Amino acid sequence: MIQEYIASFKVIGISVRTTNENNQAATDIPALWERFMKEEIARQIPNKAGDDIYSIYTSYEKDHTRPYTTVLGCRVTSFDQVPSGMEALEIAAGNYACFTATGKMSEGFVFNEWLKIWSTPLPRKYTTDFEVYGAKAQDPEYAEVPIFIALENE
Template sequence: MGIQKIKSFCVIGISVRTTNENGQAGQDIPALWNKFMAEGITEKIPNKFDDTLFCVYTDYEKDHTKPYTTILGCKVENLSNIPNGMVGKTFEEAEYEKFVAKGDIFQGMVFDEWTKIWNSDLDRTYTADFEVYGEKAQNPKNAEVDIFIAVK
C-alpha cells in the first residue's frame, strides 16, 4: 500500500503483555477487547480526539515471535491525565507500511492480514505497529481495518 510517515501520537487505554507463542495472544487479545467493551473504556479516556480505536503492538522483546505489549485505546491530545488502571504511551514519528484488512471481523480477517504480514519480507523495526478501527470498521460484517507496520 506504500510507506507513509506518521507523526508522533499518544494513546491512552488498557494493555496486556502477551506473546504469539503457543497461541497465547489468541486468548489474551480477545480478552482485552472483551474487557474494553464490557467496561466502556472508550467513555473513560480523557482528552481523546474521537472514538476511533487504536490497537497498538509495542515493547517487542525481539520480533513478533517474542513477548510484546498490546494497548487498546484511543488517540489523545496528551498524557496529562491517565486514569487508574489505564496506560498512556507516546509513539515517535516513524515510517509505516499500510495494509488494509477487509471483511468480517468475526471471521478473523484482521488475523488473516497479520499472517500475511508475518510471512512477508518487510524490513520491520518492531517499535510500534497498530490497527485503526475507524468509520469503516463500524459494520463488523463488512469492515475495513487499517494496519500500520513500522518499517526501516
Template sequence: MTNGFKVIGLSVRTTNKDAQAMQDLGKLWGQFFAENVMEKIPNKASGEIYAIYTDYKSDYTEEYTTIIGVPVTTLNEVPEGLTGREFGPEQFQKFTAKGEMPAAVGNTWMEIWQKDKELNRKYTYDYEVYGAKSQQGANSEVAIFIATK
C-alpha cells in the same frame, strides 16, 4: 512518515506462541468494552480505537505489549488502571484488513508475518485503527500500520 501520537487505554504483555495472544487480546477487547473504557478516557483526539503492538522483545515470535486505547491530545490525565503512552514519528507500510472482524485482521497479520523479512520491519511499534468502517460486517475495513526501516 506518521507524526506519532499519544494514547490512553488498557495494556497486556503477551506472545503469539501457543495462541496465547488470541486469548489475551480477546480478553483485553472484552474488558475494553465491558468496562466502557472509551468513556473513561479524557482529552480524546478522535473516536477511533487503536490497537498498538510495542515493546517487542525481538520480533513477532517473542513477547510484546498490546495497548487497546484511544488517541488523546495530552497525557496529563491518565485514569487509574489505564496506561498512557506516547509514540514517536515512524515510517510505516499500510495494510488494509477487509471483511468480517476479527478474522480479517487475523488473516492480514498472517500475510504480514509471512513477508516479515522483506518488509524490513523495525519492531518499534505497529498499530491498527478501528474507525467507522470497522463495524460493517462483511464490508468492514481496519487499517494496519507496520513500522519499517
C-alpha cells in the same frame, strides 16, 4: 501495501503482555477487547482526540515470535490525566507500511492480514505497530481496518 510517514501521536488505554507462542495472543487479545468494551474504557479516557480505537503492539522482546505488549485505547491530545489502571503511550513518528484488512468480523480477517504481514519481507523496526478501528470497521459484513507497521528508516 502503501508506505507513509506518520507524525507522532499519543494514546491512553489498557494493556496486556502476551506472545504469539502457543496461540497465547489468541486468548489474551480477545479478553483485552472484551474488557475494553464491557468496562467502556473509551468513555473513561480524558482528552480524547476522536472515537477511533487503536490496537497497538509494542515493547517487542525481539520480533513477532517473542513476547510483546498490546494496548487498546484512544488517541488523546495530552497525558495531563491518565486514569488509574491505564497507560499512556506515545507512537513515534516515522515511516510505516500500511496494510488494509477487509472482510467479515466473524471470519478473523484482521488476524488473516497479520499472517500475510508476518510472511512479507519488510524492514520492520519492531518498535510500535498498530491497527485503527474507525468508522469503516463498524460494518460486520465488510469492515476495513488499516494496519500500520513501523519500518526502519531507509
